[in-house]
Amino acid sequence: MITDARVLQPEFIPREVQHRDAEVNYLSSVLNPITEGHRADPALLHGPSGAGKTCIAQYLVEQLREAVVDLNYQYVNCWEDHSRFKTLYRLLDGINQTVDIHRQSTPKDVLLERLRDTNDTPYVAILDEVDQLEDKSLLYDLYRIPHLTMILIANNEDGLFTAIDDRLRSRLTDCERIHFHSYHESELLAILQDRVQWGLRDDVIGTNEIEFIAANAGGDARVAIGILRRAARTTRNSQADTITPDSIRKAIPEAKSEIxxxxxxxxxxHQQILYDIITEHGEIQPQRLYNTYADRTDDPKTKRMVRNYLSKLEHYNLITAEGNTKDRIYRVQQ
Incomplete structure (x- = not known):
């Protein structure tokens, strides 16, 4: 039933992209100087999760690597590699310069100098979830490396720019911004049809069933692909021949729960502490939330940083926030 399991994974980069022509063309034009040996201006891709930001960035860099003989590239998820050291380590790893670096003893400045002093081969760095960087000044340092081009990805540009200082803001304010909207059902339908064609045996799923998946994905391609993957696995394990509406209904909550x-x-x-507190209380006001959070950690962040953390939890539908600043109530998303 499943002919290529990779196609059913959210991180799979398709051979062609659907319903993102404007965004592809825009980012392609921004990156075009690289084909002539020059650094491109930074680009910021922003919009809701599951809107194709990461997929488009990686797709276009792959296209660039086919067009440019010499091109270094690295993808960094700044939510996972959120410290200055980890991000620089990942970037150096992209050019095989980490052999003698020790996580406990090598100074962070050494990593930056090494990255700066590498040869002039164009280097494209995709910094996903860039608003999660603990030290945003790193973006300023990376901006000053002549051969390095940054593609920044975030859910909300305000969440990024309110957390940086004036020096960095003046550099990034004019970066090319590309907004991604949530997918419409018809767009998700086309994306799913491609995944079905590439990853499943013929006649395994009908158009009505694919439309059913698209209608229940909430405009999120990750959710849509996750539902398809779950339904296909359930059908295969039950040794049935086709994916039915019942198997899709079962897969919908499972896929959403998995994500x-x-x-x-x-x-x-710190985000986990905040999430746990909201979960324990059911609903909680900002001041009480912050006080409880501060009691549970030896190194509490500022209220401004905590608001950024909470905004991130909202963007990923882990919590909801209702009311204005004074009367706001945080709840766990059901």
Missing amino acids: RQQTVDRLTA
Whole structure:
């Protein structure tokens, strides 16, 4: 039934992309100087999760690597590699410069100098979840490396720019911004049809069933692909011949729960504390939330940083926030 399991994974980069022509053309034009040996201006891809930001960035870099003989590239998920050291280590790993680096003893400045002093081969760095960087000044340092081009990805540009200082803001304010909207059902239908064609045996699933999946994905391609993957696995394990509406109905909550758990597993220590407090209380006001959070950690972040953390939890549908600043109530998303 499943002919290519890779196609059913959210991180799979398709051979062609659907319903993102404007975004592809825009980012392609921004990156075009690289084909002539020059650094491109930074680009910021922003919009809701599951809207294709990461997929488009990686797709276009792959296209660039086919067009440019010499091109270094690295993808960094700043939610996972959120410290200055980890991000620089990942970037150096992209050019095989980490052999003698020790995580406990090598100074962070050494990593930056090594990255700066590498040859002039164009280097494209995709910094996903860039608003999760603990030290945003790293973006300023990376901006000053002549041969390095940054593609920044975030859910909300405000969440990024409100957390940086004036020096960095002046550099990034004019970066090319590309907004991604949530997919419409018809767009998700086309994406799913491609995945079915590439990853499943013929006649395994009908158009009505694919439309059913698209209608229940909430505009999120990750959810849509997750539902398809879950339904296909259930059908295969039951030794049935086709994916039925019943198997899809069962797969919908399972896929959403899987994505939710993956998101929870990626939370930083401080985000996890905040999430746990909200979960324990059911609903809680900002001041009480902050006070409880501060009591549970030896190194509490500022209220401004905590608001950024909470905004991130909202973007990934882990919590909801109702009311204005004074009367706001945080609740766990059901």
